[in-house]
Amino acid sequence: MECLVSAVVSVYNIENYLGECVDSLLDQSLKEVEIILVDDGATDGSAKLIDSYCDKHSNVRAIHKKNGGLSSARNAGLEEAKGKYVIFIDGDDWIAPNMLQKMVDSAEQNNSDVVMCSFFRSMPSQTLPSREMKVQKLFQKDMVIEGKENVTNEVLLQLIGTPASAQLDVDLNMSVWRCLYRRALLIDNMLSFKSEREFISEDIIFHLETFSYINKISTVAEPMYYYRCNENSLTRKYRADRFERECYLFSGIKERINQNKLGLEAITRAQRSFIGRARNCLEAEVRDNKSESMMKRMKNMKNIVANQQLHSVLCEYPINKLNKKLFIVSLCMKYKMVMPLYFVFSLKDTRK
Secondary structure (H helix, E strand, C coil): CCCCEEEEEEECCCHHHHHHHHHHHHCCCCCCEEEEEEEECCCCCHHHHHHHHHHHCCCEEEEEECCCCHHHHHHHHHHHCCCCEEEEEECCCEECCCHHHHHHHHHHHHCCCEEEEEEEEECCCCEEECCHHHHCHHHCCCEEEECHHHHHHHHHHHHHCCCCCCCCCCCCCCCHHHEEEEHHHHHHCCCCCCCCCCCCCHHHHHHHHHHHHCCEEEEEEEEEEEEECCCCCCCCCCCCCHHHHHHHHHHHHHHHHHHCCCCHHHHHHHHHHHHHHHHHHHHHHHHCCCCCCHHHHHHHHHHHHCCHHHHHHHHHCCHHHCCHHHHHHHHHHHCCCHHHHHHHHHHCCCCC
16 A cells, blocks of 8 residues: 555653544544654553554554654654655644545645644643634635745744734744655755754754745645643743753754845744743743742842843844733843742733
8 A cells, every 4th residue: 555644653651642642543534644653762551552553553663762852753753754745743642534634635736845734722621723723824724835935934934933013922833743744855855853852942943944945835724633732841841941941942043044044034033932932931930930939939030031142132122012011021021120020920821
């Protein structure tokens, strides 16, 4: 049977969710699919569950490897993939029964390098379409974006960040799991994932490197991927080194923007995103840092707003064009006013 799609599933200690993910792939209306389950050194029952699926289904393959992180798992799967197209799926998520068929149809009909769809956010209490469905014209109807300039302006810039007038810092999710890629594009250009242990958001780095080779993108105007939100997600789990890593990510993004000559608009959007990420780090000190005293948390906040890289961005970026609430918060960040920031974040969770 011809293999049209290689579905690379990264697996690490998700025994309770893996079955739902793999079953959703086995139940696809498109049957020319190989499922590559990459066990990234799991210590729970995930490896045994993977092997049981391989024993029962001829189109399921296993890769067992030492723990190296999400990016290394994806790279290992990509190396073994044989499909015309490849998709990267997180093992605790799942997809709609017709997702792969619709995305392959779009790729074949339009000769697309990449196909994108929107997604659902699945929470314990409810499952809702992503907010991007309301603000992104990419998903108002099926679209085809052709030519490097159009691909950059209409898609890549949206992944980097938003203009100052937008309500959100980013309104197009950067994650790779919502994309179907022409495998030859990735292989021929030796594209792979940088470690998330190096870059806190490795997917945007991957897209910045990949988009320089993309000539055509098409979209499927409906949410088809189910992203499982959990309380241990990075946006809610406190990490003392979070801001340091955000600074490193911003430097990596700027470097690739300059290498690809994406221009001032891309830098400005990256600055907007960086300011938002720094704001999230400040808020995390107030809301998520449970182990340290108020005085220590405020000291941590002072260290963040004193950072020269952040200060330079706040001085250069047109914060006066932000909406009123974000302008006030950004102004406090710019002038290192930690007490008002602590008060604001104590009252309301502003993270998106």
